[in-house]
Amino acid sequence: MSQQPKDAAESLDQAFTRTSPYGSHAEPTYSGALSFLRRRYTKELEGVDVAVIGVPYDLATTNRSGARLGPRAIRAASASLAWCPPYAWDFDPCERLNVIDWGDVYFDSGRPHLVPDQITDAYRKIIASGTVPLTLGGDHFVSYPVLRALHETHGPLALVHFDAHSDTWEDSDGRIDHGTMFFHAAKQGLVDPARSIQVGMRTHNADTHGYQVLDARWLHAHGVDACLAEIRKRVGADKCYVSFDIDFLDPAFAPGTGTPVVGGFSTHDALQLVRGLAGLQIVGMDVVEVAPAYDHSEITAFAAASIAQELLAAHASRFPDRPRAG
Ligand code: MN
Ligand code: MN
Numbered sequence: 205m206s207q208q209p210k211d212a213a214e215s216l217d218q219a220f221t222r223t224s225p226y227g228s229h230a231e232p233t234y235s236g237a238l239s240f241l242r243r244r245y246t247k248e249l250e251g252v253d254v255a256v257i258g259v260p261y262d263l264a265t266t267n268r269s270g271a272r273l274g275p276r277a278i279r280a281a282s283a284s285l286a287w288c289p290p291y292a293w294d295f296d297p298c299e300r301l302n303v304i305d306w307g308d309v310y311f312d313s314g315r316p317h318l319v320p321d322q323i324t325d326a327y328r329k330i331i332a333s334g335t336v337p338l339t340l341g342g343d344h345f346v347s348y349p350v351l352r353a354l355h356e357t358h359g360p361l362a363l364v365h366f367d368a369h370s371d372t373w374e375d376s377d378g379r380i381d382h383g384t385m386f387f388h389a390a391k392q393g394l395v396d397p398a399r400s401i402q403v404g405m406r407t408h409n410a411d412t413h414g415y416q417v418l419d420a421r422w423l424h425a426h427g428v429d430a431c432l433a434e435i436r437k438r439v440g441a442d443k444c445y446v447s448f449d450i451d452f453l454d455p456a457f458a459p460g461t462g463t464p465v466v467g468g469f470s471t472h473d474a475l476q477l478v479r480g481l482a483g484l485q486i487v488g489m490d491v492v493e494v495a496p497a498y499d500h501s502e503i504t505a506f507a508a509a510s511i512a513q514e515l516l517a518a519h520a521s522r523f524p525d526r527p528r529a530g
Contacts, residue, residue, distance in 0.1 A: 218242040218286075225252075225302045230287040238279045239305035240340070241513065242286040246304050249333040253301040254516060256338045257330065258308035259323060262495070263316050264345030264382040268462040270495035275308060275340040277460075277496040278512065281505035290510075290517050292479055297513075297520035303338075306330065320349045320380065327353035331488075336519065338512060341492030343462065344371055347447050348385035351394040354445060354488050360393050361487065362439040363400035363415070366477065367449035368465035370402055370409045370417065382493075387413060395445065401438045403431060403477070404452040406465050420467055428473060432480035439484060446481060446489040446515060448474075450508050458507050460499025471507045478514040482521035489515045 218231055219239035231242055239245045240256040249255065258275025265271065289296035297303070311322040327350050330337055339350055344367070354361060365371070365386065375384035386402075389395045390413050397414030406420040416438055423431055451461045454468035494508045520526075 219245045219305065225304065226299050228286060228288055228296055228298050231283075233284045233287070236283070238276075238283060240279050241282045241298065241303070243298070243303050243305045245307060247306060249330060249335050251302055252304050252333070252335045254303045254338055254519065255306040255330050255335045256303065256340065256512075257306045257327075258340045259342035259346040260308055261311065261313070261319060261323070261341070261346055262343045262462070263313060263319070264380045265343045265462045266381065266383055268495060268498065270497040271341055271343040271462060271493050273496045274342055274492070274494035274508070277494055277499070277502070277505040278340045278491065278508045279305070281502050282509040282513070284506070285509055285513050290513050292475070293517045293521075295520070295524075297517040300520045300523050300526040301516070303516060316380065323349035324352045328356065331357050336486065337488050338515060339488075339490035339492070340508075340512065341490060341494070344382040344447070344449050344492045345380060345385050346492060347490055348389055350488060350490065351389050351445060355394045358443050358487050360396040362442045362444040363389070363395040364435055364439060364444055364446045364481065364484070365400070365402040366404050366447070366452040366474070367402065368404060368420070368451045368468055369407050369449070369463065370405050370412075370415070371449075372411070372413050372415065373409060374411070386415075390414065399439060399442055401435055403435075404469060406467050420469075423469065428476045428480065431477065435481070441485060443485050443487045446484075446486055448478070448489070448491045448511055448515070450491065450493045450504060453507060458504040460495050460497070460504030461493045462495050463493075471510065474507070474511055475514055478511055478518055481515075481518040484518070485522070486515075486519045489519070491515070
């Protein structure tokens with residue numbers, strides 16, 4: 205399904221030479237401008253369906269920092285995926301949807317207390333244009349300012365959350381911590397725990413705060429299909445946000461992350477789970493916690509780029525009638 209670009213000039217640096225926002229074209233994987241999946245790098249949101257946005261923030265980590273370099277690593281890894289659509293689907297999500305790479309959110313890390321609002325402000329403008337954000341973290345805290353912006357347009361969302369950690373530990377207001385933001389999100393009504401589900405946990409948290417929790421023992425025992433049935437039952441046709449912390453994967457499949465926990469899942473499990481989200485009404489999604497300094501052979505970055513690509517396809521599955529633009 206890969207197509208050759210119409211002229212040679214388009215076969216390099218598609219991030220700024222492509223003439224159409226649609227389609228997947230071959231480009232040497234080892235060179236060129238590293239936008240996510242070689243999508244156009246632009247801040248223009250007219251007609252854009254999905255904006256891939258980097259949030260290179262990692263000041264909320266509680267263990268090893270380094271996720272600020274996650275967006276760059278995921279974009280680089282995506283170069284090897286960009287020449288053709290993901291194989292498990294019978295369509296190219298980038299032919300159905302106008303997907304851009306918006307670049308990274310700017311914030312001043314020397315004024316950390318201002319960062320959450322800076323992130324929310326940037327997303328508010330993107331979401332107001334009707335664009336669905338696909339965020340590349342950054343540590344997991346970044347989901348919280350994104351959810352605040354989404355809530356302004358969509359109201360309380362269902363959350364579908366893959367992680368080794370619940371990230372719902374109790375906290376006082378205003379703290380910036382990547383282990384507590386889904387506690388705050390529930391308390392503030394950004395997400396509705398009664399329609400939300402957390403999958404893959406292998407750390408102790410006595411309080412679910414109303415979320416449905418399928419921990420790692422449950423998922424290992426019952427498997428992917430049973431998990432997907434639970435997700436569908438919980439979320440139904442409601443608007444949802446899909447948040448994928450890369451430490452959902454076992455450290456064997458994702459060593460490059462700040463707070464790895466053994467006993468997790470394979471990349472195959474993860475891809476099957478994300479594929480199974482097809483048809484959900486996804487209004488935002490993220491892949492977070494990739495910390496390249498602890499990675500080996502880009503294992504973690506490849507996993508994250510692939511999961512992000514499959515999320516795009518799962519979202520695009522809802523739009524079978526979108527005319528293929530030339
Ligand atoms: Mn997390
Ligand atoms: Mn985690």
